[in-house]
Amino acid sequence: MAQGKITIDQGLCKACELCIQVCPEKAIELADHLNPKGYHPATFVAENCKGCSLCAMICPEVAIEVYRGR
Amino acid sequence: MAQGKITIDQGLCKACELCIQVCPEKAIELADHLNPKGYHPATFVAENCKGCSLCAMICPEVAIEVYRGR
Amino acid sequence: MLQKTLMSGIGGQGILFSGMCLAWGAMLEDFHITYLPAYGAEMRGGVTSCTIAISPDDEIASPVASSPDYLVIMDNQSMLRLQNTGASGSEMFINTNMVTDRPVRGDIDVIEIPVNDLARSSVGDRYANMVILGAFVQKTRLIKPMTIIDNMELILGKQKARFKAKNIEAFKVGLDYYNKEMP
Amino acid sequence: MLQKTLMSGIGGQGILFSGMCLAWGAMLEDFHITYLPAYGAEMRGGVTSCTIAISPDDEIASPVASSPDYLVIMDNQSMLRLQNTGASGSEMFINTNMVTDRPVRGDIDVIEIPVNDLARSSVGDRYANMVILGAFVQKTRLIKPMTIIDNMELILGKQKARFKAKNIEAFKVGLDYYNKEMP
Amino acid sequence: MKKIYSRPKSLKSAPFHYCPGCGHSIIHRLICEVIDEMGIQDNIIGIPPAGCAVLAYDYFDVDMCEAAHGRGCAVGTGFKRANPAKIIFTYQGDGDMAAIGTAETLHAANRGEKITSIFVNNAVYGMTGGQMAPTTMLGQKTTTSPFGRNPDFEGYPLKITELIAQLPGAAYVARTSVATPAKIMATKKSIRKAFEIQVAGKGYTLVEILSPCPTNWKVSPIKAFEFLESTMEKEFPLGILKDVEGEG
Amino acid sequence: MKKIYSRPKSLKSAPFHYCPGCGHSIIHRLICEVIDEMGIQDNIIGIPPAGCAVLAYDYFDVDMCEAAHGRGCAVGTGFKRANPAKIIFTYQGDGDMAAIGTAETLHAANRGEKITSIFVNNAVYGMTGGQMAPTTMLGQKTTTSPFGRNPDFEGYPLKITELIAQLPGAAYVARTSVATPAKIMATKKSIRKAFEIQVAGKGYTLVEILSPCPTNWKVSPIKAFEFLESTMEKEFPLGILKDVEGEG
Amino acid sequence: MADKILMKGSHALAEAAVRAGCRCYFGYPITPQNEVPEYMSGRMPEAGGVFLQGESETASINMVIGASASGTRVMTSSSSPGVSLKQEGLSFLSSLELPAVIVNIMRGGPGLGNIAPSQGDYYQATRGGGHGDYRMPVFAPASVQELYDLTMEAFDIADIYRTPALILGDGMVGQIVEPIVIHERAAIKLPDKDYILDGAKGRPSRILKSLILDPAKMEEHNWKLNRKYNLMKIKLPRHEEFMLEDAKLTIVAYGTAARIAKGAVKRARADGLKVGLLRPITLWPFPEEAVRKAAKKTKLFLDFELSTGQMVDDVRLALDGRSKCEFYGRPGGVVPSPREIQRIVERFWLQRNL
Amino acid sequence: MADKILMKGSHALAEAAVRAGCRCYFGYPITPQNEVPEYMSGRMPEAGGVFLQGESETASINMVIGASASGTRVMTSSSSPGVSLKQEGLSFLSSLELPAVIVNIMRGGPGLGNIAPSQGDYYQATRGGGHGDYRMPVFAPASVQELYDLTMEAFDIADIYRTPALILGDGMVGQIVEPIVIHERAAIKLPDKDYILDGAKGRPSRILKSLILDPAKMEEHNWKLNRKYNLMKIKLPRHEEFMLEDAKLTIVAYGTAARIAKGAVKRARADGLKVGLLRPITLWPFPEEAVRKAAKKTKLFLDFELSTGQMVDDVRLALDGRSKCEFYGRPGGVVPSPREIQRIVERFWLQRNL
């Protein structure tokens, strides 16, 4: 079954939490630290990402890249 | 049966002939003489006017008054 | 010497074209000229007029004629409006078929021409404007009649060139009438 | 003598209100004052700041502070942006909870205050702006602390009057902190 | 015999400056008849356009305030908001209302301004000498569409009335014509209805009236009235497009 | 694993200046994806508005020409008429397009200008600080409708897209939303369709996109996206309102 | 001091309008003056007046015409690009002789420019950016209190002379917060409005029009307006003098630029330079007499504007060769410090060895 | 003379534009310049160009921006009220530095005014009726031939300086019919348009914008434009001198007023009065040097305009006190005769016993 992973550009993230909201796998959370912009950036946490790209689709900052495959 | 008559203000008339066009009784014609504006004004000719007011209704110059009765 | 002519009639009488012919003729004879149509509010079917200024030596300062040397009056409204504008001693050409009134003042020359009759009995009513022009040119000699006759095609321009003959004919009718009927 | 204070933070930290309190206080103490918010492009959730000019004798010429005498820095973006604007010898009040960097230059006084901690452990995080103001007033003595405490209701205005108590409390937290912790 | 038709009293005695066979003066007369019948001559304010009817204030014996070209509905809004008790009507041509005035008209309608617009559609810019209007027919030659209006470059006759009819703010929207005495009567009815609905405070009211411009159509008045019925009424169907009071 | 999603190449690397959760940047990205997929980066000209997207030229890596507030469609008309081979799109907010730009927009559509308008409807004037827009919901509080929009005085949310759909000059007219990933995909499809129909020279194309403005709605991004779906989409129904190529 | 309060410039302006009896406001948002419509949207209903956001600046100015013609005190406000869109309307207001107060809180230009304080619209304001021969009173407040006072007065002047009146501020004056005293409008006798349209009840119907086809009549109207403008030129000019008595160098500046200049004057005086400030409060009519009076003592004038130089024309026209007038400008939204202007003053002082 | 033909001013203007390579025209009807769009509607298709009647003047000027930005020679024309509606667009064109030719055939104003010849828009034209610090070259033709020649040249100047250029005529110049010689455009080297937007093929993408949020950068842009304007002030001023050599009284007039003034000068000379005419052909930049040169000999200047007095400011600014300048005006569409101006000249001559 398809495996996925994402990378989040912590510098671009504005912590809108939309990716967290749409991720079916709860694979994203906000970090505790602040980024230079003063936001707690989203970070990729879980292993069960399916690479469905929903997060990337909604990210207003185009901060997310998605990978898929075995 | 209703009798009618009209008066046409010769000074106002611009000879557009619309009254002549709409009169069911052919009771209006253009005069031969010119009015000060340089038009051959419409004039009331026939006796068979029914006072239907169609001429007055369409006259762009509001030059026509209509009378009816026996 | 600078000479100004004011031509006036009601829409459709073609008075603007008469003025144009005069202007072209004068230009072709190397006069300085200006032609100014009265524009705008008059648009609505009413009186239209134009002013032609002709000068042998000098550029023309104002194309407007506060008191023209010549007037051409094609209809009665123009008469009522313009009878007092002409300079004293000016000449007024009148289309007697349409102009019922006459100027009250006695200090101007009035030349009466039954323009529409002359046109109707020859080329046709629509050419009345050329008939009066013919008489006008013959009397005033502001330009040579032949200048207009020879260049009618040029003046009319491509689209209207086909009316050349009739315009010339009407123009000549005016010329001849003046020669015959006028002292 | 004319003294200018620049206060800066990110939207929502309430720094504009801190500045307003200072301005009101100074006015009530009969100083000449101006208050100028940075407006416009900064609107978008980013840094907001305001400049308060206070002068005992003279009307204030320019409400802008090219090199302020005091800075109040509530977050790190403001720090990065403003660290070099202060006049040499100026005093900079820093919210250590949000400001990670420190000014490199050595010619200014830095007063460090854990504003959010102080607020959270008392009235609540949203009142951090009043905490730092308390410390600021206590240190600078630009105005008397009581002026703000006594007139908080007036400053807040009808709609917000109900927040009077908490604002005063937070303000005092700042005062006390400065008295206790600072030399 | 007794007089059954004569000049309405709110129509001044000045002779019209319009061309022979022009529809404007017919429409002026109808408005004045309605004003007389409703007895509102002393409570109405008219806003003439820049257009052939620019001199309308010389004919209407009511308070009149000129508007810049296209801005009638904005000026009308100002009047109505400042003094809601007054009855306000704008008188506008197709260029005035459907070209330069598009935004002012649409937004007044959308706000439901309690004013009435009399929209005289003659498919050309009359006053300025017969240029193309948004309402000019396809193929129609004008001084700025010498080869006939071509939809590929000049677009289509704009039916702004249909658009306005869909706005919730519009309470009464009708299109009529002056092509025949009967249609003239119907036009008068619509004008009255519009004024009544304005008075009732129901919203924006609009009567588009198809009207001839013999001069710029370059035909005789009689031909112009024929063209009105045979051609313009095909492109711009007559009828009551909207009436909050249900009928039509 | 192979990369299946990354930043489109016609989108510059500059970080967006928009507020957290703003829809503008999502829409920017979609347009750039379509530009990349159609391979038209070197043949398209964009016209950003006066509005929050005024700086769009800092993000789109294509030729871009600023327009005065509301005049995008007029500027676009100038570009297209002068150089018909180019693909032209205007990017406009609701204030820009449906208020001050009403006439320019409607007439470009009516002329069938072969340009595409991306109309970002966020129900407020974002850039200037959240004033009422023609598209503001009834009852919605803004900085210039502090008591909530009241139809009696401020009129109704203006559906300019529905109006444009009726103009013969309009070839493709759709309303979409960015409320969910699925709707974002649909939005992208509509943008592509609009560009394709423009290239085919069929007429004016318009995609209205409902978009959140968390800052001026004064809610969190997540709440804003909820409001978008629960409320705005009710007032402004999604769908393809017109497609000369038949579907929808 | 109880009656002193802190208020933002644009709010003071709006409040002054309401207290001056303004009962209609029509406007369209644009930075940096959004606080005016925003304030009005809440305040007007309270005052029983009308707030309406127009669909554009063009629509708004034409709404102003309707409201003014019905006898209501009315105001509109905008900033540079928006004011350009009102030029046709201003020309109409002037020809129709309808009173109204127009506000322009200038921003950097031309084009979209920016939203920083600027004074680039002086020409447009004082020369009539619209078509035809017209002028209107232009007031240039330099503080919040003055913004309040002049706005209030502008309504009276608009009514007295039947003319639009313009408040010309810059982003700074609109945004700055200062102490002000709120007072009610002065009770002065105003001409009654015998021109207004409210339905011809018990009087002949009236016409308001600016179309005058007959050139002779149009010319009469132009000269009538001109006489009115000449009267205003006598009655309205106003200015502030600061340390002018013995000034060898006089700075001429208005609005925010004048505040800065005043600071510069103080600094220069401290260094013993005899420098003074002449601050026009009315830009049209321009205080020509005051300039000529100052020219009696002053060798050199320095016109300082937040632009590339516009008012300098009026200073030179007033001087008509009497003295020289140099120019110093900072356009685009840059607000220089008093220190900077002081340095400029010093430079000229030395160059001309005054 | 074969090559001399009779042509109406507005037609000559339109034909000149086409022969200058103008390939887009956007405009909206308004008297007295309808002949321009009407002529273009037939001529442009022939020339393979675009004629489009905009839905308004506002739309038209913004269409001009788009066409100009794509590198096409473009023109729009209107009359006073319509030009007021173009002011925002002109400010944008100036800031974006886009070339275009704008035509204003002035009519009587303010407001709707009338359609008679007038010169009431001089300020608007020369001071930038729009917002912000900008100027544009303004040409004032006095004859049909000059209207043709200047229009043609305006396109080159617009391209050379990347600026909108304005042809400022009056109803008379637009309506008058005179002999003219139609010639083709001069082949001069023009800077290549490296700013145009035609799709970023084989080059980085380009941006055209007037928004410059950073005041420092905005100021740079303002000074850049200003340097360009100063360059134009050196290169562009143009005027005609008539009998100035020994003139004790110099009439300054432009356009139709200048034609009349020339007639007056001839009449006055015939009576032995040493009178001359200085006719500005460019109104901006104003021929200041020429005025100052004339001031060396002339005791008295008489500025004559078909307005209540606008250009007179520029004459006085140029004179800067060197000589006196009186004013005589006929606004509203009245066209006085050379005889009338002669009488005015005589009056001043006597009063000042020149």
Ligand SMILES: Cc1ncc(C[n+]2csc(CCOP(=O)(O)OP(=O)(O)O)c2C)c(N)n1
């Ligand atoms: C701002 C402005 N632009 C243009 C004009 C010129 N103008 C006057 S009326 C008019 C259009 C007339 O057409 P329409 O509105 O259809 O009225 P009609 O004359 O046909 O009744 C135009 C373009 C103007 N007066 N003002």
Ligand SMILES: Cc1ncc(C[n+]2csc(CCOP(=O)(O)OP(=O)(O)O)c2C)c(N)n1
């Ligand atoms: C002529 C003019 N008027 C007003 C403005 C100010 N202004 C800039 S953007 C804008 C409206 C923004 O709202 P919208 O178009 O909905 O775009 P958004 O910011 O919401 O995306 C306004 C009023 C301007 N720049 N120019």
Ligand code: SF4
């Ligand atoms: S790709 Fe899908 S599963 Fe993976 S993080 Fe994004 S939303 Fe979650």
Ligand code: SF4
């Ligand atoms: S959607 Fe993008 S911006 Fe928002 S939290 Fe996730 S990564 Fe950050």
Ligand code: SF4
């Ligand atoms: S009233 Fe009727 S019958 Fe009599 S003249 Fe008129 S139209 Fe003819």
Ligand code: SF4
């Ligand atoms: S309708 Fe009127 S104007 Fe026309 S001919 Fe008859 S009377 Fe004369």
Ligand code: SF4
């Ligand atoms: S031009 Fe047409 S609309 Fe105007 S008056 Fe003449 S006929 Fe009527």
Ligand code: SF4
């Ligand atoms: S104000 Fe609204 S529209 Fe503008 S950037 Fe912020 S969220 Fe986006």
Ligand SMILES: [Mg+2]
């Ligand atoms: Mg029409």
Ligand SMILES: [Mg+2]
């Ligand atoms: Mg919006």
